[in-house]
Amino acid sequence: MKTIITFLSLVIGLTFCFSQSPLQEPNGGEYIFNPPQESCLTDQQRTLIEQETSSGIALLKSQNRLAYNEANRGTHPLFIWPVQKSSSSSYNEIYGVSNYVDHNTSFPDQLTDYNCGARSYDTTNGYNHQGLDVYSWPFGWYLMDNDEVEIIAGAPGQIIAKNDGNFDRSCDFSTTTPWNAVYIQHSDGSIAWYGHLKNGSLTSKNIGDMVSEGEFLGVMGSSGVSTGPHLHFEVYTDANYTQLVDPYAGTCNTMNTESWWQTQRPYNSPGINAVITHSAPPVFNACPTTETTNESDSFDNADNIYFAFYLRDQVAGSSINLKITRPDNSTLYNWNFDLNNDFYSSYFYWNFSGVFAMSGEWTWEATYFGETVSHSFNVGSLSIDEDSSESTSIYPNPATDVLQIDTNTIITNANIIDVTGKSILAISNQNSVGIKSIDLSNIAKGMYFLTLKGESGETKIHRFIKN
Numbered sequence: 001m002k003t004i005i006t007f008l009s010l011v012i013g014l015t016f017c018f019s020q021s022p023l024q025e026p027n028g029g030e031y032i033f034n035p036p037q038e039s040c041l042t043d044q045q046r047t048l049i050e051q052e053t054s055s056g057i058a059l060l061k062s063q064n065r066l067a068y069n070e071a072n073r074g075t076h077p078l079f080i081w082p083v084q085k086s087s088s089s090s091y092n093e094i095y096g097v098s099n100y101v102d103h104n105t106s107f108p109d110q111l112t113d114y115n116c117g118a119r120s121y122d123t124t125n126g127y128n129h130q131g132l133d134v135y136s137w138p139f140g141w142y143l144m145d146n147d148e149v150e151i152i153a154g155a156p157g158q159i160i161a162k163n164d165g166n167f168d169r170s171c172d173f174s175t176t177t178p179w180n181a182v183y184i185q186h187s188d189g190s191i192a193w194y195g196h197l198k199n200g201s202l203t204s205k206n207i208g209d210m211v212s213e214g215e216f217l218g219v220m221g222s223s224g225v226s227t228g229p230h231l232h233f234e235v236y237t238d239a240n241y242t243q244l245v246d247p248y249a250g251t252c253n254t255m256n257t258e259s260w261w262q263t264q265r266p267y268n269s270p271g272i273n274a275v276i277t278h279s280a281p282p283v284f285n286a287c288p289t290t291e292t293t294n295e296s297d298s299f300d301n302a303d304n305i306y307f308a309f310y311l312r313d314q315v316a317g318s319s320i321n322l323k324i325t326r327p328d329n330s331t332l333y334n335w336n337f338d339l340n341n342d343f344y345s346s347y348f349y350w351n352f353s354g355v356f357a358m359s360g361e362w363t364w365e366a367t368y369f370g371e372t373v374s375h376s377f378n379v380g381s382l383s384i385d386e387d388s389s390e391s392t393s394i395y396p397n398p399a400t401d402v403l404q405i406d407t408n409t410i411i412t413n414a415n416i417i418d419v420t421g422k423s424i425l426a427i428s429n430q431n432s433v434g435i436k437s438i439d440l441s442n443i444a445k446g447m448y449f450l451t452l453k454g455e456s457g458e459t460k461i462h463r464f465i466k467n
Contacts, residue, residue, distance in 0.1 A: 022333050022335065022350060022352065026337070026348040026349055026350050027281065027348070027349055028308070028346070028347045028348035029343075029346060029347075030345070030346050031137065031138070031284070031343070031345045031346060031347060032344075032345075033096065033098045033135045033230070033344070033345065034227030034228050035121075035227075036098075036121045037173055038123055038127070038173035038225065039123060039125075040133075040196070040225050040232050041195075041224070042176060042225065045176075045178055045179075045224070048178070049161070049183070050241055052161045052183075053160050053161045053185075053239060056161040056207050057160050057185070057239055059207070060158070060207070063208075065208050066158070067210065068158070068186075068189050070189065073187075073188055073189060074188045075188055076186070076188050076190055076237075076258075076260060077154070077156075077187070077188065077260065078155065078259075078260060078261060078262040079155050079260055079262065080152075080154055080213060080214060080261075080262055081265065082151060082152055082153070082194065083149060083150070083152070083220065083231055084149075084150050084152055085148060085150070086147055086148045086149070088146070088147075088148060089143070089146075089148040091138070091148075091273060091310075092271075092273055092274055092275070092373045093271060093312065094137065094143060094273065095134050095136060095273075096135050096136075096273075096312040096313070096344050096345045097119070097132070097133070097134055097135075097269075097312075097313075097344070098119075098134075098135050098344060099120050099129050099132070099133040100113040100114055100115075100119050101129060101131060101132065101244070101246040101248075102120035102122055102129040102130075103128075103246070103252055103253065103254045103255070104122070107122040107123065107124065108122055108123060108124045109122065110122065113250075113252065114246050114248040114253040115251070115267040116251055116252040117267065130234055130244055131195075131234035131235075132231075132233040132234075132247065133230050134230060135228060135229065135230035135231075136148075136220050136229045136230065137273055137310065137312060137345045138273055138282075138310040138347065139290075139291045140228050140229040140230075140291075141228075141229065141285075141287075141288060141289070141290040142290050142293055143220070143229065144198055144219065144221055144229045145290055147198075147201065149219065149220040149229070150216055150217075150218075150219060150220070151197060151216075151217045151220055152214050152215060152216055152217060153212065153213060153214060153217055154192060154213070154233070155184075155192070155213055156187075156210070156211065156212050156213050157184040157185050157186040157187070157210070157211060158185050158209070158210050159182060159184055159205055159206065159207050159208065159209050160184070160185045160191070160207060161182075162182045162183065162202060162206075162207065163178055163180055163181050164180050164197075164200065165180070165199060166178050166179060166199060166223045166224065167199065168197070168222055169221075169288035170222045170223060170225065170226040170227070170288075171222070171228070171287035173225050175225060176225075177224060178223075179195045179196050179223040179224025179225070179226070179232075180195075180198065180201075180202060180218065180221065180223040180224070181193060181194055181195040181196070181197060181224075182194045182202060182203065182217045182218060184211060185239070188237075189238045189239065190236060190237050190238065191235070191236050191238070191239060191241075192233065192234070192235045193232070193233070193234040194217055194218070194231065194232075195223075195224065195231070195232040195233075195234070196220070196221055196222060196223050196224055196229070196231060197217070197220065197223060197231075198219040198220065198221030198223070198229075199221065199223060201218045201219035201221065202218040203215070203216060203217050203218060222288065227287070228287055235247060235260065243255070247259065247260035247261055247264075248261070248264060249264060250267075268313045268315065269312065269313050270311065270312065270314065270315050270318070270368065271311070271368065271369065271371055272309060272310070272311060272366055272368050272373045273310045273311065273312050273345075274309070274310040274373075275308075275309050275364055275366045276293075276295055276308050276364075277296060277297060277305055277306065277307060277308075277375060277377045278293070278295055278305075278306035278307075278308060278349065279294050279296040279299070279305075280294040280306065281294065281306060281349065281351075282308065282347070282349070294306070297375075297376070297377045297378060298380055299356065299377065299380065300379070300459065301357055301359060301379055301380075301461050302353065302356075302453070302459045302461055303353065303356070303379075304352070304353040305351065305352055305353065305356065305377075306349050306350070307322075307351070308347055308348065308349035309322070309347065309349075309366045309368075309373075310345070310346070311339075311343070311346045312344065312345050313344060313345075314339050314341065314344075314346045315339065315342060315369075316341050316342045317339070317340070318338075318339050318369070319339065320336070320337050320339060320366055320367065320368045321334075321337075321366070321367040321368075322335055322337055322365070323363075323364075323365045323367075324352075324362065324364055325363040325365065326358050326360075326362060327358055327360030327361050327379075328358065353417060353423070354423070354449040354451055354461070355417065355449060357449060357461050360379065361377070361378055362376070362377050362378070362379055363375070363376055364376075364377060392405070392406070392407040392408075392460055393407070393462075394406070394450065394464060397465065398465035398467045399464060400466075400467050401440055401441045402437050402438070402439060402440060402441075403437065403440055403450070403464060404437050405435060405436055407434075407452075407454075409434075409454040409455065409456075409458065410432075410455040411429070411434040411435040411436075411452050411453065411454060411455075412429060412434060412453055412454065413426075413427065413428050413429075413451075413452070413453040414426070414427045414435050414438060414450060414452055414453075415450070415451045416438070416443065417448065417451065418446065418447075418448055424448065425443065434454075435452075440466050444466070445467060446465070446466060447463065447464075447465055447466075448464055448465075448466060449462070449463055449464075450463075
């Protein structure tokens with residue numbers, strides 16, 4: 001017979017809590033979106049785009065359907081951010097910025113973005129990056145596969161051209177396959193390019209149809225000359241394509257003096273993209289294989305749980321506060337983690353086991369630059385054999401040199417873990433009688449958790465004190 005055993009009895013009367021920093025270094029570090037090496041469009045592809053958009057405009061004009069009227073030319077648009085997470089996404093945010101427009105016409109590796117920094121790229125053949133690159137983070141391929149990063153119209157306008165049906169999992173610059181894109185002309189005649197979209201995801205609207213600000217255009221993908229899912233957003237003042245626009249106002253913007261954003265986002269915008277619990281470390285597979293995220297929100301009391309946070313624009317010298325809270329609102333861990341590098345995107349994770357004796361809803365929380373993001377996860381009741389669980393006990397408790405195990409089942413594995421989550425002693429025994437006692441003579445005084453595992457996989461956790 002199976003039953004559900006919650007282990008609240010193990011913590012009844014436990015009036016103190018341990019909220020110190022866990023005594024272990026995290027894994028993780030910088031995540032680098034594949035660095036650019038070539039133009040995201042070949043010269044031939046750029047020429048074709050100019051021809052397609054010009055043909056679209058000419059067709060609409062001949063049909064008296066062109067929304068833009070040169071005689072009543074309006075002022076330039078003010079864009080909203082052209083990337084948003086889908087309603088189904090559970091992450092706090094889903095993007096990072098890899099490149100701005102390069103204002104330095106020299107090359108190679110002579111870079112100046114609007115803020116006089118070098119967050120851009122050029123190439124040996126003389127191409128200077130001509131748009132804004134926004135990539136998906138964390139887990140770009142996973143986000144793409146699940147349609148969680150949407151490209152939206154930054155301003156109202158008219159579709160003058162669109163391309164779909166092209167391969168969307170490009171990983172390098174060797175391809176000459178065109179990208180999937182939508183091209184929108186605004187009331188002042190300016191034109192915005194939205195490129196690298198996912199195959200088959202584009203809006204069902206056709207050339208000549210109007211779109212409103214914030215309207216869905218497609219899903220972020222990696223079509224065309226690309227190294228991973230991202231949006232290339234490129235803007236021109238008119239259909240002659242003689243004047244490129246950098247939407248950002250800044251000291252080193254040589255193209256336009258005014259910002260083309262409704263609200264210009266900071267050059268560096270540090271923030272928390274996700275706070276996640278995992279059953280195993282996340283795996284960033286080789287492009288274009290989807291990442292193995294190993295995300296989980298449901299665990300058994302004896303599980304090894306991985307706690308991760310994912311940042312954009314990590315700032316050197318900053319600190320993030322991290323906290324794990326039990327179901328009774330007591331704190332398991334509360335610590336500050338110092339960040340020593342500037343990274344466009346980063347992630348770090350810790351793993352703990354043997355400290356989750358209390359069943360119920362736990363909270364994993366991160367606070368960075370005044371923003372707090374919380375993630376709830378369940379440490380559930382374990383399904384174990386009723387007879388063996390109720391008849392399993394340890395004595396004496398507190399113990400001095402030897403801890404005895406009284407049970408009707410065969411214990412094959414025992415693990416002693418301290419309050420920081422560190423394994424102190426692990427024992428494996430496959431004989432006919434199992435583990436009956438544990439030598440504590442080499443263990444320091446303090447409180448510990450003992451995880452016992454039976455031959456049929458049943459598990460139980462005991463708390464004990466070593467004197």
